[in-house]
Amino acid sequence: MNTSAEPQKSPWLIDPKIIARRVLLALALAATLVALGACSTARLAYNQAPNLLYWWLDGYVDFTSAQSPQARQDIDAFLAWHRSTELPTYARQLQQWQAMATQDMTPAQACAQFEAVRAAVQRASERSLEPLTRLAQQLSPEQQAHLQRHQSKSNESFEKDFLRGSPEQRLGQRLDKAVSRSEMLYGRLSPDQRELLQSSLQQSPWDAQKTQQERLRRQSDLLQTLQTVQALKNGNGNGNGNGNGNGNGNGNGNGNGNGAVNAAALNATRSYLARVLQSPTPGYSAYSQTQVQHGCAQFAALHNTTTPEQRANAVRVLKGYEDDLRALVAQR
Numbered sequence: 001m002n003t004s005a006e007p008q009k010s011p012w013l014i015d016p017k018i019i020a021r022r023v024l025l026a027l028a029l030a031a032t033l034v035a036l037g038a039c040s041t042a043r044l045a046y047n048q049a050p051n052l053l054y055w056w057l058d059g060y061v062d063f064t065s066a067q068s069p070q071a072r073q074d075i076d077a078f079l080a081w082h083r084s085t086e087l088p089t090y091a092r093q094l095q096q097w098q099a100m101a102t103q104d105m106t107p108a109q110a111c112a113q114f115e116a117v118r119a120a121v122q123r124a125s126e127r128s129l130e131p132l133t134r135l136a137q138q139l140s141p142e143q144q145a146h147l148q149r150h151q152s153k154s155n156e157s158f159e160k161d162f163l164r165g166s167p168e169q170r171l172g173q174r175l176d177k178a179v180s181r182s183e184m185l186y187g188r189l190s191p192d193q194r195e196l197l198q199s200s201l202q203q204s205p206w207d208a209q210k211t212q213q214e215r216l217r218r219q220s221d222l223l224q225t226l227q228t229v230q231a232l233k234n235g236n237g238n239g240n241g242n243g244n245g246n247g248n249g250n251g252n253g254n255g256n257g258n259g260a261v262n263a264a265a266l267n268a269t270r271s272y273l274a275r276v277l278q279s280p281t282p283g284y285s286a287y288s289q290t291q292v293q294h295g296c297a298q299f300a301a302l303h304n305t306t307t308p309e310q311r312a313n314a315v316r317v318l319k320g321y322e323d324d325l326r327a328l329v330a331q332r
Helices: 018-021 027-035 043-045 049-061 068-101 105-128 129-138 141-162 167-186 192-200 208-233 262-276 284-303 310-329
Strands: none
Touching: 043 049, 043 310, 049 068, 049 141, 068 105, 068 129, 068 310, 105 129, 105 262, 105 284, 129 208, 129 262, 141 208, 167 192, 167 310, 192 284, 208 262, 208 284
């Protein structure tokens, strides 16, 4: 289940990396990815998060030697907050999911868990506002061109995965991914369970063309927001980054060019992140919510077909995640 792009995922298997691509450069969301990664590697991955996040961001903007120290400092500060504040919350959530895994579930219950994950994403996004804005102020024209090239590659990958081939081929690819994610939690699915997933995907409201158009809007919005933030740093408060004629980052800039972040620039970044989480495109929010509801129903329907052995496997997997997160918190 997800809110706006790739095929639906369960609330226990939501991949925050997909969301992170929508909040480009969001340190917070990539950290959430490693926090909920595979049980066998979560501790190692999270302990390597400073380097992983740095290189992930560097792939988007190609840091200069002058920018690298500040970027690493911001990443370290974010992860210190994330480890002390967010990981205990995730561990409690995983403990709750273990109890839920042993029982049947309604779509409403599944959606409630999705909302808990979305709230964590919003908290992390808010925490990342200042470092993201500071980075945006520092990007050169060459780095913005690098970012645009990265966006183009991402668009090519999306087109290859979701827009090419016959409808049957595209459905088969989506089914393979859905089965793989579900089997991470439950173990091997039965033929009937695979058929249930296929039927649900066939009925899904997800529209690859509509999603690609929203991706393009967000990418354009990001580039406009970068320009707005840089104009505010230089004292010009009339820029905006609305991406679609809705929302803005207007304000009077008082930036002094030394890395300080003023309130107007922060507001421009906050407005952009808000437009990522809730698109200003007419009808898109309703489309996203329909996807969420379908994803909740899909997850609940599959979960309610699981055997006692599959539910026991889910409890073991979730317990492993919980143990890893508690161990990470204890390492402070």
